Structure formats: structure tokens, C-alpha cells
Amino acid sequence: MTPTQKPQQDPLSADRYDQRGVSASKSEVHDAIRHLDKGLFPNAFCKILPDAAGGDPDFANILHADTAGTKTSLAYCYWRETGNLDVWAGIAQDALVMNLDDMACAGATGPLLISSTIGRNKHLIPGEVLAALINGTTAFLDQMSDLGVVIHHGGGETADVGDIVRTADVGFTAFARLRRDRVFVNAIKPGAALVVLSSSGQASYEAHYNGGMGSNGLTSARHDLFHAVYRQKYPESYDPATQTDLVYSGPYRLTDPVPTQAGDPDLSKLDMGRLVLSPTRTYLPFLREVFQHLRPALQGLIHTTGGGQTKVLHFLQGIRVVKENLFPAPPLFRLIQKASGTPWHAMYRVFNMGQRLECYVEPQAAEDFVQLASRWNIEARIAGYTDAVATSDASEVLVKGAYGEFVYR
Amino acid sequence: MTPTQKPQQDPLSADRYDQRGVSASKSEVHDAIRHLDKGLFPNAFCKILPDAAGGDPDFANILHADTAGTKTSLAYCYWRETGNLDVWAGIAQDALVMNLDDMACAGATGPLLISSTIGRNKHLIPGEVLAALINGTTAFLDQMSDLGVVIHHGGGETADVGDIVRTADVGFTAFARLRRDRVFVNAIKPGAALVVLSSSGQASYEAHYNGGMGSNGLTSARHDLFHAVYRQKYPESYDPATQTDLVYSGPYRLTDPVPTQAGDPDLSKLDMGRLVLSPTRTYLPFLREVFQHLRPALQGLIHTTGGGQTKVLHFLQGIRVVKENLFPAPPLFRLIQKASGTPWHAMYRVFNMGQRLECYVEPQAAEDFVQLASRWNIEARIAGYTDAVATSDASEVLVKGAYGEFVYR
Numbered sequence: 001m002t003p004t005q006k007p008q009q010d011p012l013s014a015d016r017y018d019q020r021g022v023s024a025s026k027s028e029v030h031d032a033i034r035h036l037d038k039g040l041f042p043n044a045f046c047k048i049l050p051d052a053a054g055g056d057p058d059f060a061n062i063l064h065a066d067t068a069g070t071k072t073s074l075a076y077c078y079w080r081e082t083g084n085l086d087v088w089a090g091i092a093q094d095a096l097v098m099n100l101d102d103m104a105c106a107g108a109t110g111p112l113l114i115s116s117t118i119g120r121n122k123h124l125i126p127g128e129v130l131a132a133l134i135n136g137t138t139a140f141l142d143q144m145s146d147l148g149v150v151i152h153h154g155g156g157e158t159a160d161v162g163d164i165v166r167t168a169d170v171g172f173t174a175f176a177r178l179r180r181d182r183v184f185v186n187a188i189k190p191g192a193a194l195v196v197l198s199s200s201g202q203a204s205y206e207a208h209y210n211g212g213m214g215s216n217g218l219t220s221a222r223h224d225l226f227h228a229v230y231r232q233k234y235p236e237s238y239d240p241a242t243q244t245d246l247v248y249s250g251p252y253r254l255t256d257p258v259p260t261q262a263g264d265p266d267l268s269k270l271d272m273g274r275l276v277l278s279p280t281r282t283y284l285p286f287l288r289e290v291f292q293h294l295r296p297a298l299q300g301l302i303h304t305t306g307g308g309q310t311k312v313l314h315f316l317q318g319i320r321v322v323k324e325n326l327f328p329a330p331p332l333f334r335l336i337q338k339a340s341g342t343p344w345h346a347m348y349r350v351f352n353m354g355q356r357l358e359c360y361v362e363p364q365a366a367e368d369f370v371q372l373a374s375r376w377n378i379e380a381r382i383a384g385y386t387d388a389v390a391t392s393d394a395s396e397v398l399v400k401g402a403y404g405e406f407v408y409r
Numbered sequence: 410m411t412p413t414q415k416p417q418q419d420p421l422s423a424d425r426y427d428q429r430g431v432s433a434s435k436s437e438v439h440d441a442i443r444h445l446d447k448g449l450f451p452n453a454f455c456k457i458l459p460d461a462a463g464g465d466p467d468f469a470n471i472l473h474a475d476t477a478g479t480k481t482s483l484a485y486c487y488w489r490e491t492g493n494l495d496v497w498a499g500i501a502q503d504a505l506v507m508n509l510d511d512m513a514c515a516g517a518t519g520p521l522l523i524s525s526t527i528g529r530n531k532h533l534i535p536g537e538v539l540a541a542l543i544n545g546t547t548a549f550l551d552q553m554s555d556l557g558v559v560i561h562h563g564g565g566e567t568a569d570v571g572d573i574v575r576t577a578d579v580g581f582t583a584f585a586r587l588r589r590d591r592v593f594v595n596a597i598k599p600g601a602a603l604v605v606l607s608s609s610g611q612a613s614y615e616a617h618y619n620g621g622m623g624s625n626g627l628t629s630a631r632h633d634l635f636h637a638v639y640r641q642k643y644p645e646s647y648d649p650a651t652q653t654d655l656v657y658s659g660p661y662r663l664t665d666p667v668p669t670q671a672g673d674p675d676l677s678k679l680d681m682g683r684l685v686l687s688p689t690r691t692y693l694p695f696l697r698e699v700f701q702h703l704r705p706a707l708q709g710l711i712h713t714t715g716g717g718q719t720k721v722l723h724f725l726q727g728i729r730v731v732k733e734n735l736f737p738a739p740p741l742f743r744l745i746q747k748a749s750g751t752p753w754h755a756m757y758r759v760f761n762m763g764q765r766l767e768c769y770v771e772p773q774a775a776e777d778f779v780q781l782a783s784r785w786n787i788e789a790r791i792a793g794y795t796d797a798v799a800t801s802d803a804s805e806v807l808v809k810g811a812y813g814e815f816v817y818r
Contacts, residue, residue: 023572037562113584121430122427123648162431164576167573176462331577
């Protein structure tokens with residue numbers, strides 16, 4: 001392929017992903033950690049450790065790390081372009097929620113302890129950005145406290161490492177200690193109902209419409225949506241070794257209005273940059289109530305991050321999940337698909353496509369989950385069901401919808 | 410200053426440091442976090458939190474983050490140059506010990522929980538490097554276990570973020586829960602003896618001679634020691650915005666033999682790269698025994714990382730520390746000084762200069778501390794004493810030795 005020739009098929013193919021320096025499957029990482037202990041409950045959503053903190057056999061610990069990934073690079077460009085520091089508060093929330101919602105899926109809904117690790121290029125990231133990150137963190141913790149979720153700030157490290165970090169890298173690590181009988185372990189059976197919670201819209205605790213992005217797929221989304229003008233303008237925002245035509249090869253400026261179609265929500269107060277930068281929604285308040293009131297009906301909880309709508313495959317034993325009533329793709333994901341020409345089956349493998357939390361539940365309780373989500377103005381719906389497959393290693397996910405039928409194994 | 414003109418004085422001046430993208434004083438970071446809660450015991454070496462993990466008023470928690478900093482960039486160059494993967498195990502140890510020894514100075518000597526955060530540029534860092542980092546981590550934990558220090562591995566995150574990370578960034582976060590009456594809080598009084606533990610030599614649990622580097626000052630040391638040939642060869646190993654004459658402006662190739670002088674240890678099995686890459690020594694086995702047997706005599710414990718021999722200033726109230734018998738500068742630090750022309754007073758402000766742990770103790774117990782260190786073949790010595798100064802905000806450190814007398818406030 002010559003540098004100017006666009007790939008003709010599947011722009012999210014493993015090859016294209018790889019050329020942008022992202023492991024679609026993380027197979028190398030999984031190979032490297034294969035021999036590490038899987039923890040007390042391998043089917044829990046997070047690694048569950050013995051109670052190192054207290055030495056009590058009735059308790060377990062979780063220590064969990066994640067970052068905002070390359071969403072930080074987009075925040076950098078948007079801040080440089082507009083002067084808007086708020087996007088850095090969003091990045092703090094992104095990195096936090098990537099941890100907190102994973103841990104909540106394992107039963108840890110507070111109290112929690114968090115610590116940040118920020119690497120920055122001091123030439124490019126001044127103190128006011130650090131302040132925005134730190135204040136964004138405390139504001140999010142205060143908001144969670146108001147919603148009944150207790151999170152303590154343990155401090156953190158901010159390193160000036162311009163020889164390593166092009167702009168900024170923002171991560172958090174979170175700790176929880178909980179009773180072992182409170183650890184939630186996925187056990188998804190045939191005949192479960194699948195309830196999904198929307199990642200877009202405006203939850204009662206959100207200040208603006210949320211595009212639904214989360215913090216996954218950003219390397220693809222950034223380069224496929226945004227315009228080549230940023231190649232020259234912000235060369236520090238991408239790897240110079242990436243093939244040029246894969247860098248910022250999209251139609252939009254960061255401050256362009258969001259194109260909408262009939263039936264879309266009013267997005268006139270946003271622009272393309274902020275649509276993609278919507279801070280990752282947390283489902284913590286919902287999950288905390290689920291464990292208090294609906295736990296007996298619960299079989300599985302999946303935070304659909306890396307792997308998108310196929311993430312659940314890691315937690316299935318001899319089960320097929322039929323997803324036949326997912327949310328219609330919100331505007332953000334339609335725009336990514338259109339700009340990139342990505343086949344829809346690949347879109348569902350990389351992005352959450354409008355729902356970032358899956359609850360596998362006893363069918364008679366499904367409506368209770370939908371109702372509970374509505375308390376925070378989060379749309380939820382019964383999106384499908386599970387059935388058995390012939391052999392335990394033949395688990396699969398079937399997505400059926402407006403864009404076709406896609407099978408993932 | 411024109412791009413080719415060398416600065417005439419103090420190559421570790423704030424200005425030169427700043428041009429290389431490093432905060433000598435971290436003042437911006439301190440400003441950004443000034444309003445954050447300082448924890449239960451502000452004079453402890455780490456932030457001490459209430460027991461979020463257990464809700465017990467008799468207990469406290471520490472959640473602590475740190476990285477290997479730009480030492481990772483040097484490991485990258487050395488690995489590329491020689492194919493030696495062992496240096497990545499050293500980087501894992503560097504990032505771990507930067508956490509563990511800080512926490513041990515606050516009384517947390519195990520059990521501990523750790524979690525890694527690794528960001529990599531997948532184009533440049535293959536799976537074998539991830540495996541070396543992960544195996545290096547488990548090997549270090551196994552070794553600590555043999556020495557009586559229990560550390561559990563909580564897992565971690567490995568992110569492919571080439572748009573953010575030039576090569577690799579390696580960090581850890583560690584958690585400890587301990588009884589509040591076991592938290593060690595610095596209370597350094599006039600009339601204490603200062604016992605320092607060597608950062609160089611070969612401890613009983615180290616496989617090779619340790620140059621004493623630790624994980625601080627690496628941006629300066631790398632560029633001041635190593636040769637301009639690496640500018641062209643590994644442009645991914647530094648910030649291209651750095652003034653060219655400050656990048657790899659030193660005399661040495663990575664595989665050059667270490668120049669020595671009469672009285673130096675035999676360093677013929679090392680080369681310059683591996684001398685600087687010596688994995689950060691941990692003092693955990695020593696500190697664990699200190700708390701078991703010598704605690705009543707202990708007034709202060711300082712892990713001399715960022716800030717070098719002036720680090721203790723953060724923990725003094727109306728005290729002068731007189732350091733008049735520090736270890737002679739080991740070969741590594743002499744070479745850095747000579748290559749860079751850095752004034753000695755600046756060397757002691759940036760580097761540990763041959764000792765990375767300070768114990769402020771009752772004078773009659775000082776020899777016991779020296780003896781205890783010798784159990785692991787770690788050289789220790791009584792290096793000075795404390796006395797009172799007129800006002801509580803006039804604390805100072807006085808370094809007296811072969812290179813002059815330097816006062817720091």
C-alpha cells in the first residue's frame with residue numbers, strides 16, 4: 001500500500017489497528033501475563049486478591065489500574081485549539097471511571113481509595129492543566145459522595161518525563177477491600193435476560209449531553225474523525241512513525257458543529273471535539289443500588305470497554321448471547337462509522353455503540369433493572385437473552401440489528 | 410543563548426533543568442496540590458489515610474504511586490544497542506522500589522499490594538519487553554518474600570498508547586494497611602545522630618555491583634553522560650523540542666568500560682550503560698528489622714529521592730542537619746560531575762551521591778543501625794548530627810566534605 005492509498009476494506013482491521021500502534025486483541029499482553037495468578041475468582045470482572053490489607057479470610061482486596069489512554073491526546077488538541085481547560089477535568093473522570101466501573105462490576109461500590117499517576121511533558125503541559133486535572137478529580141469525588149459513593153483520594157505522582165511522554169498521560173489506581181461474600185462473580189446461565197444501560201444522553205448527575213464515547217477506541221476515532229490540518233498543527237499529539245495517511249484522516253475540525261439527522265437529540269451546544277471528549281459516564285450509583293436491592297436476580301455484569309460488544313466473551317462458558325434490541329447507534333458512533341467506512345461488525349467489536357454496561361439477569365427481574373436506571377435518567381432496555389451452545393468452548397455473541405447480523409466468538 | 414553555545418555555569422541550574430523539561434523543585438506540582446488534604450500525619454514520609462479499607466479507627470491506609478521516570482528511556486537505548494532484556498527487569502525494580510522504600514519510611518514494611526501501569530509504543534516495544542518487565546516484577550517479589558517481606562501482585566494495566574508514549578513508561582502503585590500506632594512519623598530533634606546507608610556496592614541480595622543511581626536525576630545523567638551518536642540513532646528516546654546541545658551531550662557510549670581511579674571497586678564486568686541502569690536498591694529488609702528491633706531509637710527516616718541530600722528539608726522544624734561524613738562520591742557520581750561540569754553543591758541537591766537512606770537516631774543507638782545494615786552487606790556510617798536553629802522556619806542542611814561546604818534551606 002502506498003502512503004496515499006486508502007485501505008479499501010475494514011479500516012478497523014487488525015492490520016490498520018496495528019499500524020496505528022494499538023493491539024485490537026491485546027494478545028501480546030495476554031501472552032505476557034498468562035502465567036500470573038488469576039486471583040481468587042477468575043470469573044469476576046476484576047482480579048480478586050486475598051485480604052493482604054487485613055489478613056482476614058472473610059475479606060478480599062482489589063487493586064486496579066487504568067488510564068484515559070489516547071483520549072488525553074484529543075483533550076490536548078482541543079485545549080490548545082480553544083483554551084478550554086474543562087476537558088482536562090473530563091480526562092480525570094475518564095481515567096477514574098475506567099477503574100471504578102470495572103471494580104463495581106466485581107461488587108466494589110465503595111468505600112474506595114484512589115491514587116493518580118500523571119506523566120507530562122513540561123514544555124507543553126503547564127501547571128494550570130495539572131490544576132484542572134486535580135480539581136476535576138476532587139469535583140468528581142465530591143459528586144460521587146453526594147450520590148452515596150465514598151471514594152478517598154490517596155494522593156499520586158506527577159512526573160516530568162518529556163523524554164517519554166509526548167504531551168500527558170493520565171492514569172489512576174484504585175483499591176477496595178470487601179467481604180468475600182460481597183464479591184460479585186459472573187455466572188451467566190442460559191435463559192438470562194440482557195439489560196443494557198445507555199452510554200449517551202444526559203444522566204441526572206451529568207452537566208451536558210454525553211456522546212457515549214467512554215475511553216476505548218480513541219486512537220481510531222480521533223484519526224478517523226478529525227482533519228489533516230492537525231497533523232501539522234499538533235505533531236506532538238501522535239506517533240510520527242504512524243503511516244501519514246492514517247493520521248488525522250477525517251472530515252471534521254474540533255470545533256465543527258455536530259451533524260445530526262431527524263430524531264437525534266439537540267446537540268447544538270456541543271461541537272465535534274467535545275462530543276468525542278464527553279467524559280466517561282459512571283454507572284456506580286446504579287450498581288450500588290443493584291447490589292442493595294436486586295442482587296438475587298443478578299447473573300452477570302459486564303463493563304463493555306476494550307472489545308466493545310464482544311467483551312462478555314471472556315466470561316461465558318457454553319453460552320450464546322443474543323443481542324437483538326441494542327440501542328440504535330447514537331450520533332457519535334454513526335459519525336465515526338461514516339467517516340471511516342468501518343464495517344458495522346467491526347464497529348461493534350471496538351466501540352460500546354451506545355451502551356457501556358450489560359446486566360445479565362433473571363428474566364422476571366429485567367424490568368426492575370430498567371426502572372432502577374431511570375432513577376438517574378439513564379435509559380436502559382431489555383436488549384436480548386442467553387441460550388446454551390453445544391460445547392463449553394463454543395460461546396458466542398450474536399448482534400442482530402439495523403446494520404445486519406454479526407457473530408463473534 | 411544560541412543553539413550551539415554551551416552554558417558556562419551550573420549545568421544543573423534551574424534554567425538548564427527546565428530546558429530539559431524537568432522541574433527541579435516540582436514547584437508547579439506542589440502549587441497544584443497545595444489545597445489537597447495532607448492526610449492524618451503530615452510529617453510521615455507518605456500520605457497516611459484513614460482506614461477506608463476496613464473502617465477501623467485503629468488502622469491507616471497508604472496508597473502510593475511512582476514510576477521509573479526517564480530511566481526507562483535509557484533502558485530502551487541500552488536494550489536496542491545490546492539486545493540485553495535484563496535491563497527491563499531492572500526498570501520494574503526501579504519503579505517498585507521508588508514506591509516500596511517511600512512506604513517503608515512511613516512504617517509499611519509488608520504485607521503490601523502492588524499494581525503496575527505500563528504505557529507503551531507498540532511499534533517499538535514488543536511482547537518480549539512486556540514479558541521481561543512482568544517477569545522482573547515477579548522475580549523481585551519472590552526475592553523479597555525470601556527476605557521476609559510479603560508483597561502481593563494485584564495485576565495491572567498495559568496500554569498501547571504510541572500517540573502519547575514515545576517508547577515505554579513504567580509505573581507502580583502500592584497499597585498498605587497498618588495499625589496507626591505502627592505508622593512511623595518523622596520527629597527529628599536536636600542532638601540526633603544521622604546514619605546513612607550506601608546506595609552503591611553489592612548488597613547480599615544483589616546480583617551485581619550497584620552504581621547507586623536510584624531513579625532520580627536520570628534526565629540530567631543520561632544527557633550529560635552519553636554521546637551525541639544516540640541523538641540520531643534513537644530520536645524516539647528524547648523530546649525533540651529540547652535544545653539540541655542539551656541532548657546526549659556527554660563523552661560515553663553505552664557499552665564503554667567504566668573509567669575508574671585508585672581505590673575504586675572492580676567495575677570491569679560493567680559498562681557505562683549498566684552502571685547508570687543499576688536497579689534501585691531496596692532497603693526494605695533493613696527497615697523491616699529496624700521497626701522490629703530499633704524503633705524506640707528512631708526519630709526520622711528519609712528516602713533521599715527527588716531533592717537528593719536536601720530531601721530532609723521537607724521534614725524539619727527548626728532543625729539544622731550537619732552532614733560532615735557522607736560516603737565519598739561513588740564512581741558513577743564522580744563521572745556525572747566530571748562529564749557535566751556540574752558544581753558539587755548542585756550535585757548534592759539532585760543526586761543521592763552514594764547514600765539513599767537516612768536514619769535520624771538516638772546517638773547511643775547509632776552503631777546498632779550501622780551493624781544491622783552490615784547484615785545485608787550494606788555499608789552504613791554515622792554521617793552527621795542535628796542541632797537546633799533559631800526559628801522553626803530556618804531549618805537547613807549543611808553538607809561538608811571533600812568538595813566544599815554547602816548550605817541548603
